[in-house]
Amino acid sequence: MFTLVGVGLGDASDITMKGMRAVKEADVVFLEAYTSFLISSNAEELAGIYGKAVVVADREMVESGAVLDDAKEKNVVLLVVGDVFGATTHSDLIVRCREQGIESAVVHNASIINAVGCCGLQLYRFGQVISLCFWTETWRPDSWYERLRSNRAAGIHTLVLLDIKVKEVSDENLARGRKIYEPPRYMTIRQAVEQILEVESYKQGGAVAADGSTFAVGVARVGSATQHIVAGSMKSLLSVDFGTPLHSLVIAGDVHECEQEHVDLFRLAPQ
């Protein structure tokens, strides 16, 4: 039996009672720790709270399907930050279970995809999500631009997910066959705003105002005790210190009357 358990966004107490029951009944508990991370708990803390050893599963273990090795005979749980189907690799595990005759189950939880409703903009007025990557000297993807432009043209909001680099090996170390991991990096709201404005400056498609006046909402550590939400022009968000990861960004479309009062709670005070 293989059970994917979403552990939500904040800390160890965001697991559901159903998820906790799966953990209690498990022979092996893995924590998937490379597509996201829990804001205020690590694997040792989780182990303490769950009363059970929690093994960190890195990209290799998950993508190779090694986490399924024991699932035919044993109860195996894979804890996933947020909800379970935020990353294609988890879908892939469900497919592998079917192929290998392993029973599988899913315990859902909150993810940024729905929890972002806390910023005051209504979920049913969001268009397709976009994801920004850290640029390198030779790789500067901007294919998200057209989706942002299309959402904005339709007057709807865009959730912008920001890159996470965990256990990455530099090109140099990779070339030399050295498995030395770089320090983890999490894109900040400031970096995201800068990247979007830079792409706008050369695409000039009017996805956002080139002067940074487009209304946006920065959301940091959603669902945790230190959650921080600030609404204002993209430009004004550049000078906000949102603190530690994870950050996400919403580029607003038209703000409806029914959204205005709620999002106003998070507006920067006028200078």
Add this chain to the structure above:
Amino acid sequence: MFTLVGVGLGDASDITMKGMRAVKEADVVFLEAYTSFLISSNAEELAGIYGKAVVVADREMVESGAVLDDAKEKNVVLLVVGDVFGATTHSDLIVRCREQGIESAVVHNASIINAVGCCGLQLYRFGQVISLCFWTETWRPDSWYERLRSNRAAGIHTLVLLDIKVKEVSDENLARGRKIYEPPRYMTIRQAVEQILEVESYKQGGAVAADGSTFAVGVARVGSATQHIVAGSMKSLLSVDFGTPLHSLVIAGDVHECEQEHVDLFRLAPQ
């Protein structure tokens, strides 16, 4: 203190430990029971499991803000099925709290908006959500059509949320001032497919194929033990018995290679 607690999608054990702590510390616990409903638990069952009285809050109590009456002096929890910001009325309560100087908090959970990822189509490839209403003789809203058309033209998926009518008063009884509630009604996947095909037949904008051959996925009781997912042409879903509520529907855009294997798990066997 006023705390909005999402209780997730399935049953009483889908509440998070953080949510349960809020319930345990509450002086008053309300259950919002008109924008959705818990698939396999009612207020009495919840009360039994939570060890605490649970008061059903109907539309009037929530929309009038009566649920906040005691929140200045007491700990008041409002349980909401799914996540807390699925309905504008919950945003409104947060705004009222600020106006009235009441501290507020939110405990997130899964909602259909993210849990629908279980159907095998990737969340980052969904466009704007649409909602279908039960039509009456004089009111046949179809403004969702343009959004569906736009999503489909962009090759992305559309989550279709289906109408729930709870504690509605008929026009006749309303006119006579009689507060007699109609039996609850929940739109089925079959009714949704029929409505979409009917609107396509007169709009003829090509949002979906008029012959019902567009690929879609019906999802019923997501997150519960009786969850039922079937993928196939819209036409083929008409003859599937999805059982009791709640139902939702996904009209697929282009299905990517990384989605194909997962969604294939739910395909109708060829006749």
